[in-house]
Amino acid sequence: MEKEASNSFDFISVGSGAAGLAAAVYAGRYRMKTAVFGDSFGGYTSIAGEIENYPGYISVDGFDLMLTMKKQAENLGAAIIDQKITSVKGEPGNFVVTDQNGKEYTAKTIMIATGMEHKTLGLPNEKELTSKGVHYCTTCDAPLYKDKVIAIVGGGDAAVKGANLSAEYAKKIFLIVRSNKIKAEPINYEQMKKLGDKVEILFETQVLQIEGAQKFEKVVLSKPIADSPDLPLDGLFIEIGHFPRTEIAQSLDIILDEKGFIQTDAFMRTNKEGIFAAGDVINLFGSFKQDITSAAMGAVAATSAYEYLKMQ
Amino acid sequence: MPNVIMYTTPTCGYCKLAKEFFKEHNVEVTEKDVTVDLEAREYMIQKSGQLGVPVIEVGDVMVLGFDKNKLSQLLNIQQ
Numbered sequence: 001m002e003k004e005a006s007n008s009f010d011f012i013s014v015g016s017g018a019a020g021l022a023a024a025v026y027a028g029r030y031r032m033k034t035a036v037f038g039d040s041f042g043g044y045t046s047i048a049g050e051i052e053n054y055p056g057y058i059s060v061d062g063f064d065l066m067l068t069m070k071k072q073a074e075n076l077g078a079a080i081i082d083q084k085i086t087s088v089k090g091e092p093g094n095f096v097v098t099d100q101n102g103k104e105y106t107a108k109t110i111m112i113a114t115g116m117e118h119k120t121l122g123l124p125n126e127k128e129l130t131s132k133g134v135h136y137c138t139t140c141d142a143p144l145y146k147d148k149v150i151a152i153v154g155g156g157d158a159a160v161k162g163a164n165l166s167a168e169y170a171k172k173i174f175l176i177v178r179s180n181k182i183k184a185e186p187i188n189y190e191q192m193k194k195l196g197d198k199v200e201i202l203f204e205t206q207v208l209q210i211e212g213a214q215k216f217e218k219v220v221l222s223k224p225i226a227d228s229p230d231l232p233l234d235g236l237f238i239e240i241g242h243f244p245r246t247e248i249a250q251s252l253d254i255i256l257d258e259k260g261f262i263q264t265d266a267f268m269r270t271n272k273e274g275i276f277a278a279g280d281v282i283n284l285f286g287s288f289k290q291d292i293t294s295a296a297m298g299a300v301a302a303t304s305a306y307e308y309l310k311m312q
Numbered sequence: 313m314p315n316v317i318m319y320t321t322p323t324c325g326y327c328k329l330a331k332e333f334f335k336e337h338n339v340e341v342t343e344k345d346v347t348v349d350l351e352a353r354e355y356m357i358q359k360s361g362q363l364g365v366p367v368i369e370v371g372d373v374m375v376l377g378f379d380k381n382k383l384s385q386l387l388n389i390q391q
Contacts, residue, residue, distance in 0.1 A: 039380065041332070047325025063328040082333075082380070100381075131364030131376070141364055143321035143347040165323065169347070215363075235363075 007105045009033045011305050012097055013298075014085045014248055015113030017043025018291040019279030021069035021080070023111055023298035028076025030306040035107075036073065037099065039084035042066030043115045044242075044280075045291055049139040049165060053185070054291050065291070088112075088248055092274035093312060108312075109305040112249050112262060112270075113279040113298065116242035116289075121153065125210045126238075133216025134236050138162030141237070145170045148234035151219065152176070153207055159239040160184035160192050166237075167195045174231065175201045176221070210236065244281045259283055268301035274308065276301040313387065314371035316341045319356040327366040330378040337389050 011027045013020035016038025027034040045051070048062035057065065070080050083099040088110055090096040097105045118136050120126055126134060135141040138152065142162065146169045152159050155177035161184070163173050173195075180203050182189050192199055202225065209220035218232040225231055244261045246254075255271045257263045261283035268276045278297035280289045316334070318341050320327040334341045346353035346365065360367045360374045368375040370386040383389070 041329055042325075046329060049323055049325070061328075063325055067332075131362040133363065135364060137324075137326070137364075140321060140324040140326055140366075143323060144353070144363055144365070146347065 007103075009035045009079075009105060009107045010309060011035075011109050011111065011302065012037065012095070012105065012107035013111045013113050014038075014088065014097070015043070015111075015115055015279060015281070016041050016070075016080060016082075017113060017115050017279055018045055018066070018069065018294035019113035019115075019298035019301070020111070021066065021073050021298070022295035023113070023278060023302040024073035024078035024080070025069065025076060026299045026302035027305065028073060028078050030302065031077075032302070032306060032309070034073075034078040035105065036078060036080045037083055037085045037097070039082065039100070041070070041080075041082060047137055047139055049161065051291065052187075062291075069295075085248065088252060092272075095274065108309060109274045109276065111268075111276040111278055111298070111301045111305065112254070112281060113277065113294075113301075114245040114248060114281050116244050116280045118238075118242050119240050121207055121210070121238060121240070123207065123210050125212065129210060129212050129216045132214070133212060133234065134210060134238065136238050138165055138237050138239065141235075142166040143169050145235045147171050149232075150174070150235040150237060151231065151233050152237045152239055154239035154241070155179060155182050155184070156239070156241065157184040157188060158241075159237075160188045162237055162239050163195070163199050164188060164191050167192075167198055170235075171198075173199045174225075174233070175199060176205050176207060176219075177201060177203050178206050180204050207236075242280070244283075246281060249277070249281070257283055266300075267304040268297055269304055274305075276304055313339065315369075316387070317369040318343050319346050319352060319365055319367040319369075321345065321347050321365050324365050326378045330366050330368060330383075333378070333380060333383070337387070339387055339389075 010032035011034045013036040020036045045062040087098045149172045151174040153176045206222040255263045262277040278301040279294040344352035
């Protein structure tokens with residue numbers, strides 16, 4: 001149940017994924033009046049399916065893990081507010097945060113934990129055929145392809161985990177990988193290899209075209225398969241990574257790094273006084289983006305905010 | 313309150329978000345698992361014109377995905 005919140009806070013997180021929720025736990029313990037905002041509760045973790053690499057849990061559904069963090073934060077007094085923040089303005093010690101309904105809140109410190117957005121292939125027909133055979137969420141939609149033939153574009157952990165999940169349903173899975181290697185956790189890759197011929201990896205291959213009339217029908221590949229570049233499929237899942245959501249950061253003239261992520265120091269401080277950042281929107285550990293790193297960064301950001309406020 | 317039916321799959325994270333939203337606002341929902349209920353699956357595809365979940369039917373309006381704003385409007389929920 002959403003807590004009834006007044007409008008003034010010591011610490012506001014813009015983002016309600018692992019970074020935002022972990023920050024709220026620590027901020028609560030520091031007795032900072034805290035709110036966490038986000039229109040997609042739990043971020044990508046909520047839709048990630050089973051999480052088996054968060055210490056303390058042998059296996060936990062991502063959504064359930066986020067619910068537990070939420071409960072812990074709420075027990076410590078944080079308000080978890082299911083709204084998107086559309087702007088952040090103001091000065092250190094007196095920031096004004098506006099939600100999608102125009103309601104304003106004030107905060108002495110802000111943490112930006114806006115996460116990432118999934119990448120698209122950027123091909124014609126891709127948008128038109130989304131949800132008509134083209135998908136971006138294997139955990140959501142793979143079960144719809146029972147006894148069908150699908151392809152997953154990507155060679156990272158999300159793609160391989162997607163293949164492992166899809167194998168319970170699909171009769172054949174093609175993994176379309178741009179490079180010559182799989183970049184998933186070895187344990188996930190090992191699980192996929194056990195599926196044998198059910199999963200066929202197409203290395204050094206790209207999707208050139210997505211085709212279909214009323215619904216998705218096939219892809220055209222950069223390398224032929226069985227002498228043809230055409231691969232007819234029932235479904236196509238695109239798991240090629242994400243880019244950081246930095247609109248709010250950019251509106252505040254927060255410095256981004258050369259890859260477009262928010263730049264912080266080791267204490268999660270941005271170049272703007274009183275504004276911190278954490279989670280997948282920063283690139284502190286490169287491509288290693290996990291719940292554990294997001295949670296750690298959230299905790300550090302909350303601590304930095306607390307230390308900052310003590311000095312004011 | 314209009315009748316609410318949600319078409320889901322067992323592993324769909326957005327469906328869980330939607331369920332949590334409905335629970336918080338005391339909205340009664342009938343869930344149909346389209347991986348096993350083939351009639352519901354066919355109906356969902358025909359009526360929504362697409363194959364993605366969740367699809368949430370509020371009365372006779374089909375909402376594609378967990379569109380909180382639209383659902384709040386249809387169910388008269390104050391956000």
